[in-house]
Amino acid sequence: MVEISNNKKLLRIALRNCGLLNPEDIFEYIALGGYESLGKAITQMTQDQVIDEIKKSGLRGRGGGGFPTGLKWELTKKQKSQEKFIICNADEGDPGAFMDRSILEGDPHSVLEAMAIGGYAIGARKGLIYIRAEYPLAIARLSTALQQAGENGLLGENIFGTDFSFDIYLKYGAGAFVCGEETALINSCEGKRGEPNYKPPYPVEEGYWGYPTCVNNVETFANIAPIITKGAQWFASLGTEKCKGTKVFALVGKIKNVGVIEVPMGTTLREIIYDIGGGIPGGRKFKAVQTGGPSGGVIGEANLDTPMDYDSLISIGSMMGSGGMIIMDETDNMVKIAKFYLEFTMDESCGRCTPCRIGTKRLYEILNKITSRKGTMADLDALKQLAYMVKDGSLCGLGQTAPNPVISTMKYFWDEYLAFIKDVDHPRGEGRYTAKNKIGIRS
Amino acid sequence: MTKPQAIDVNPSFKENLPKEKFDELDSFVNNLETTRSALIEILHKAQKIFGYLPRDVQLHIARKLGIPGAEVFGVVSFYSYFTTKPRGKHTISVCTGTACFVKGSDKIIERVKEKLGIGSNEITEDGLFTLKDVRCLGTCGMAPVMMIDDKVFGRVKEEDLDNIINSYRNKEL
Structure with missing residues (x-):
C-alpha cells in the first residue's frame, strides 16, 4: 500500500518490517x-x-x-x-x-x-x-x-x-x-x-x-x-536530546508523495515536506501544515525549520499528536480549516464536561458566522476568549486541545479572519485574497 | 451483576425481526466466556445479524444480560458505529476526514446528497442506499475517498459519481 523510497532521511524502526514480510505468516x-x-x-x-x-x-x-x-x-x-x-x-x-x-x-x-x-x-x-x-x-x-x-x-x-x-x-x-x-x-x-x-x-x-x-x-x-x-x-543515540528514536508520520493532503514515512526525531518540517514529500503539486505555493490532527495546530511557512519533536511543536502552538500531517497549499482557506476541525471535535465531544460540550459548539457557531461573512470584530474577540476557556476548563485531552486549530490559525493567519469581516465584497472566499485592512491588532 | 439471568424474554416477532435471528444472538451470548465487559462485542454481533439495532433488540440484550435497557441504549447512542435505523442495501460512506476535506470531499458529499435526494444517515426511498459521512477510512493517500459497502473508490471526482452510483443501481435491474 505504501511505497517508501530509498531516501537517506528516512530511518525505519517501528516500520522495520512493513512491506518486507508476509504479515500472515x-x-x-x-x-x-x-x-x-x-x-x-x-x-x-x-x-x-x-x-x-x-x-x-x-x-x-x-x-x-x-x-x-x-x-x-x-x-x-x-x-x-x-x-x-x-x-x-x-x-x-x-x-x-x-x-x-x-x-x-x-x-x-x-x-x-x-x-x-x-x-x-x-x-x-x-x-x-x-x-x-x-x-x-x-x-x-x-x-x-x-x-x-x-x-x-x-x-x-x-x-x-x-x-x-x-x-x-x-x-x-x-x-x-x-x-x-x-x-x-x-x-x-x-x-x-x-x-x-x-x-x-x-x-x-x-x-x-x-x-x-x-x-x-x-x-x-x-x-x-x-x-x-x-x-x-x-x-x-538517535533523535534529539529530549526525544529519542524516530517518529512515523502520515503525509497527506496537497503533497506529491503521499504516504507513511518514518524519520528520526528532530527532522525539520522543510526536510519532510520538500526532500521526502517532494513539495506541493501543481506548482502552487505551500501555505501551512497541520500536525496532530484536530488537537494540533497549523504551522505556517515561518516555522518550517522547526525540528519535529514533542517540545518544539508545543512551543509553536501545535503538537505532535499521533503523527498525521496534512499539507495545505495557497488555495486552502485557514478559517474554513479551523471550522472543519471544530465541526469534528464538536461532533466527537462526549458531553461529559461542560466546557467541551458547549464550548466547542459555540466556537463552531462563531466560526460559522464568520465564514458566512456575518461576523464582527467582537466575534473575533469572543472566539479567542472562548477558545482559551475551553482549553483551560476541559476534563480530558480532547477538550483541552480542541481549540488549538482556532488559536493557531488566529495567530498565524490573522488576516484571513479579518478578510472575512472586512472584505465582505471579495469575489472568492477561497483563499485567493489580499486582506485590504491590516489593522494593528495582534493575536 | 452482568451474569445472564433467568428472566422470561418475549421477543416481538415482527416481520423483519425473526426468531431465528434472536436465537442466533442468544447462542452467541451463551457461548461467551463471560458477559462482563462484553456489551460492545454483543452489540457488534447483533448489528451484524439484524443489520441495525432496533428497540426490541436492545431490550432483548438488556434482559439477557440482566442490565437496564437504558444502559444498552446509552452505549448504542454513544458510538457512531451503531445504528438504530434500518440501512439500505448498499451503504455509501463518504469520507469527511481532513485529508479528504482538503481535497474537496465537501463538494462530493453535497453532490451525492443531491443525486440520491437524501441527507446523511438517511435511506433512499427504494431502500437501496444509505448515505453516511464518516471520519477517515484510513486511506488518506487516495483522498477524496468514498466507500460503497466494502469497496473503496479513491480520488473520486464529481463527474464520476453518476457512473459509480448507477453501476450499483444497474445491478438491481
Missing part, C-alpha cells in the same frame, strides 16, 4: 529476528532490567502525549495488585492519520511481541488490544497473528519454558474519537460508554476493572523489540 517474522527480544527479555533479564532498558532508551509515548514509556511501566509495576493489564491503544481516530493501521496490517507480530515484553515487565498476565471496528483488515491480520503466536507457544502458558504466561484479547471500538484517551478507552473496553474519567487515579493505579493498567500506543510498542535486541544506547 509468523515464520517470516521469526526469520527476521522476531520474538528474539521476547526470549531475551524473559529468559535473561529481570523485570527491572527490562524497564531500566526502556527508561534508558528515552522512548516516549507515540500516541501524542509523549509520556516516558519506561516510567509508565515502572509505575504500573510498583502497584501491588493480584492482577494487572497492559492495553494497546489502536483506536486511531485522528482523521488523516494511518500510521498505526500500517503497522498493524504490515507487522502485527511486532505489537504482540512488545505487549508480551511489557506484560512481563509490569507483571501482567493479560493484554488487550483496543482496535477500531473501521479497520477490518487490521483486525483480521491481528486475529491470524494471535492464533499463530498461540499455536507456536509464543503466547499462552509458560512462554519459552519459563513460568511467565501471557494472553492477548481483542476489543473492538465502535467509532468514538474520544476513546483514544486512556480512561475513556478503558471504559469502552469494559463495554461502557467511552467517556473519560477524572484523573487521578491514573490508569496505572486504577484502570481496567480497577486493576493497574498500562496503556501504550501501537507505534510505541513497535519500537520496543528493537530496543531490547539492540540496546538502549543505540536507540538513545
Whole structure:
C-alpha cells in the first residue's frame, strides 16, 4: 500500500518490517529476528532490567502525549495488585492519520511481541488490544497473528519454558474519537460508554476493572523489540536530546508523495515536506501544515525549520499528536480549516464536561458566522476568549486541545479572519485574497 | 451483576425481526466466556445479524444480560458505529476526514446528497442506499475517498459519481 523510497532521511524502526514480510505468516517474522527480544527479555533479564532498558532508551509515548514509556511501566509495576493489564491503544481516530493501521496490517507480530515484553515487565498476565471496528483488515491480520503466536507457544502458558504466561484479547471500538484517551478507552473496553474519567487515579493505579493498567500506543510498542535486541544506547543515540528514536508520520493532503514515512526525531518540517514529500503539486505555493490532527495546530511557512519533536511543536502552538500531517497549499482557506476541525471535535465531544460540550459548539457557531461573512470584530474577540476557556476548563485531552486549530490559525493567519469581516465584497472566499485592512491588532 | 439471568424474554416477532435471528444472538451470548465487559462485542454481533439495532433488540440484550435497557441504549447512542435505523442495501460512506476535506470531499458529499435526494444517515426511498459521512477510512493517500459497502473508490471526482452510483443501481435491474 505504501511505497517508501530509498531516501537517506528516512530511518525505519517501528516500520522495520512493513512491506518486507508476509504479515500472515509468523515464520517470516521469526526469520527476521522476531520474538528474539521476547526470549531475551524473559529468559535473561529481570523485570527491572527490562524497564531500566526502556527508561534508558528515552522512548516516549507515540500516541501524542509523549509520556516516558519506561516510567509508565515502572509505575504500573510498583502497584501491588493480584492482577494487572497492559492495553494497546489502536483506536486511531485522528482523521488523516494511518500510521498505526500500517503497522498493524504490515507487522502485527511486532505489537504482540512488545505487549508480551511489557506484560512481563509490569507483571501482567493479560493484554488487550483496543482496535477500531473501521479497520477490518487490521483486525483480521491481528486475529491470524494471535492464533499463530498461540499455536507456536509464543503466547499462552509458560512462554519459552519459563513460568511467565501471557494472553492477548481483542476489543473492538465502535467509532468514538474520544476513546483514544486512556480512561475513556478503558471504559469502552469494559463495554461502557467511552467517556473519560477524572484523573487521578491514573490508569496505572486504577484502570481496567480497577486493576493497574498500562496503556501504550501501537507505534510505541513497535519500537520496543528493537530496543531490547539492540540496546538502549543505540536507540538513545538517535533523535534529539529530549526525544529519542524516530517518529512515523502520515503525509497527506496537497503533497506529491503521499504516504507513511518514518524519520528520526528532530527532522525539520522543510526536510519532510520538500526532500521526502517532494513539495506541493501543481506548482502552487505551500501555505501551512497541520500536525496532530484536530488537537494540533497549523504551522505556517515561518516555522518550517522547526525540528519535529514533542517540545518544539508545543512551543509553536501545535503538537505532535499521533503523527498525521496534512499539507495545505495557497488555495486552502485557514478559517474554513479551523471550522472543519471544530465541526469534528464538536461532533466527537462526549458531553461529559461542560466546557467541551458547549464550548466547542459555540466556537463552531462563531466560526460559522464568520465564514458566512456575518461576523464582527467582537466575534473575533469572543472566539479567542472562548477558545482559551475551553482549553483551560476541559476534563480530558480532547477538550483541552480542541481549540488549538482556532488559536493557531488566529495567530498565524490573522488576516484571513479579518478578510472575512472586512472584505465582505471579495469575489472568492477561497483563499485567493489580499486582506485590504491590516489593522494593528495582534493575536 | 452482568451474569445472564433467568428472566422470561418475549421477543416481538415482527416481520423483519425473526426468531431465528434472536436465537442466533442468544447462542452467541451463551457461548461467551463471560458477559462482563462484553456489551460492545454483543452489540457488534447483533448489528451484524439484524443489520441495525432496533428497540426490541436492545431490550432483548438488556434482559439477557440482566442490565437496564437504558444502559444498552446509552452505549448504542454513544458510538457512531451503531445504528438504530434500518440501512439500505448498499451503504455509501463518504469520507469527511481532513485529508479528504482538503481535497474537496465537501463538494462530493453535497453532490451525492443531491443525486440520491437524501441527507446523511438517511435511506433512499427504494431502500437501496444509505448515505453516511464518516471520519477517515484510513486511506488518506487516495483522498477524496468514498466507500460503497466494502469497496473503496479513491480520488473520486464529481463527474464520476453518476457512473459509480448507477453501476450499483444497474445491478438491481
